[in-house]
Amino acid sequence: xxxxxxxxxxxxxxxxxxxxxxxxxxxxxxxxxxxxxxxxxxxxxxxxxxxxxxxxxxxxxxxxxxxxxxxxxxxxxxxxxxx
Numbered sequence: 001x002x003x004x005x006x007x008x009x010x011x012x013x014x015x016x017x018x019x020x021x022x023x024x025x026x027x028x029x030x031x032x033x034x035x036x037x038x039x040x041x042x043x044x045x046x047x048x049x050x051x052x053x054x055x056x057x058x059x060x061x062x063x064x065x066x067x068x069x070x071x072x073x074x075x076x077x078x079x080x081x082x083x
Contacts, residue, residue: 020056020057036052037053037055038051038052038054039053039055
């Protein structure tokens with residue numbers, strides 16, 4: 001009996017995951033994926049994130065990464081070696 005219960009629980013978990021994937025695909029197809037996650041296109045356009053997105057089943061980072069652009073270093077001019 002416990003083997004049947006374990007199998008039923010595995011099936012339930014699998015179906016639940018499948019339903020979430022179908023919901024994500026439907027959101028993507030209807031253009032609601034970003035809106036449902038709380039991601040605003042205006043933030044991306046401005047380059048200023050005002051809040052973290054709300055994505056189900058994804059834990060937020062404990063320490064956010066630096067969002068400052070990397071500092072570019074000037075390249076040295078190539079030197080020609082005379083042989």
